[in-house]
Each structure stands twice: as C-alpha cells, then as structure tokens.
Amino acid sequence: MSSSCRPIAYTAFIFGLLSLPCYAEDTLEKVIHIEQATQKAAAESQQKINDLSLEAAQLLAKYRFAIRQTENFQQESQHLAAVLKNQAKESESLQQQIKDIAVTKAEITPLILRMMESLESFIGLDLPFLAIERQQRLKKLQSMMLRADINTAEKFRRILETYQIENEYGNTIEAYKAEITLDNTKIPVDFLRLGRIALYYQRLDGSETGFWNKTEKRWQVLDTNYSTVIHNGLRIARKEASPDLLILPITAAEQGK
Secondary structure, three states, rough: OOOOOOOHHHHHHHHHHHHHHHHHHHHHHHHHHHHHHHHHHHHHHHHHHHHHHHHHHHHHHHHHHHHHHHHHHHHHHHHHHHHHHHHHHHHHHHHHHHHHHHHHHHHHHHHHHHHHHHHHHHHOOOOOOHHHHHHHHHHHHHHHHHHOOOHHHHHHHHHHHHHHHHHHOOOOOOEEEEEEEOOOOEEEEEEEEEEOOEEHHHHHHOOOOEEEOOOEEEEOOHHHHHHHHHHHOOOOOOOOOOOOOOOOOOOOOOOOO
C-alpha cells in the first residue's frame, strides 16, 4: 500500500469513531420512547381491563338483583292468585249468606210470634212462682214486638234470653218473700221453690205452711208437722244451712191424655 492512501483510511476510521456515539444515543432515545409508550399502553390497557371488570361486576350484581326481583314477583303473584281465589270463594259464600238471610228474615218473625205464644202459655200453666217478675218480663217482650226501632235480630235475642231464664228455673232451688192471696186476703209469706217440681209457702211467723196443688190449681195447707221441714228447706235455699234430705209432699204428675 502506498503511503498516499493511509491518511485517507485513518481519517475515515476517526470519523466512524466520532459518529458512533451519536447513532447510539438516537437508538437509546428510541428504545426509551418505545418503553414509555409500551408502559403507557399497558397502563391504558390495565385501566380498560379494570373498567371492564367493574362494569362486569356491576352488570352481574344487577343481573342477580333482577333474578331475585323476578323470583319475588313470581312468589307475590302466586300469593295474590291464592288470595284472589279465596276472595272469590268468600264472595260466593257471602252472596249465599245474603240470600239465606233474606229467607231467614222472612221466617224469623213468625217463629218469634210462635215462641211468644208458647212462652205465655207455659208461664200460665207453670207453678205460680215469681209471678209478678215473670209477668212483667213477658209484658216487656210483648211491648217490644210492636216497636219498629228494634230490629228482628234483637227481638230474637231477647226472647231467647227469656227462654234461658225460664229454663234455669228448672235446675235451681230458691227462697224468696212475696205476697200470697189466702181466703181473699193478701199476706206476706216465704216461698220455697224446688225447681219446677214443687212450690211451698210459710207464713212469716211460721203459723201456717202449704204448697201449690198442681192438680187442683190452688194453694193447699199442710199439716203442722211440715213446718220445721219447710223452715229447714228455706234455710238451705238461702245457704244458711248445709244441704240435707227433706221429706216433703208433692203433687203427683198428671197423666197425659
């Protein structure tokens, strides 16, 4: 190689060495820019993933809530269907009851009138105990039947109440004071009632004792031997003495014809 060529080659090598750092610096900047862009893109992608994940979770929650609401609506719908079915049955029952009430109302008044007649007849044929009280109760019922301001149901209730009172008389004993007509004279006496079996009286001074003769429909005087027995019976009825056996005369039951 001639000496004239060497300076040229050396100069080129030096130029290459001088230009190499500039090329590397550009490459590094590009790498850093790419890395930054990659990180930014990755961050943006991660944010999108996070946003999509949150949206998916929200949609899932809404879906589950919608499922629960649908199930609740179905249960409520089934319940309402059952309620409506029962209401329809109750409506039919009420309609039938209204019809029955109309029929019953037309029949109840004649029934009450028959009951009043039977009650009046029964009291007239019964032992004459608590005569004033029972007659007053009967008169109140008769007066009530003519009142327009008292409905049929209340009239029926009151006559049933009177029947109940009369029924209880047959299961109790009672001692009370009242007046009795003897020899066309009213005198105060003690009465002893044994259910509806017998009714006795005794003058307040114990001088006379008697009973109601159901067969003859009159008061009959008893032998003085019964005075003590009736007196003891009065004390038992007033709960002034313990229950005891009483031997008393009674009228034989009438034979049906």
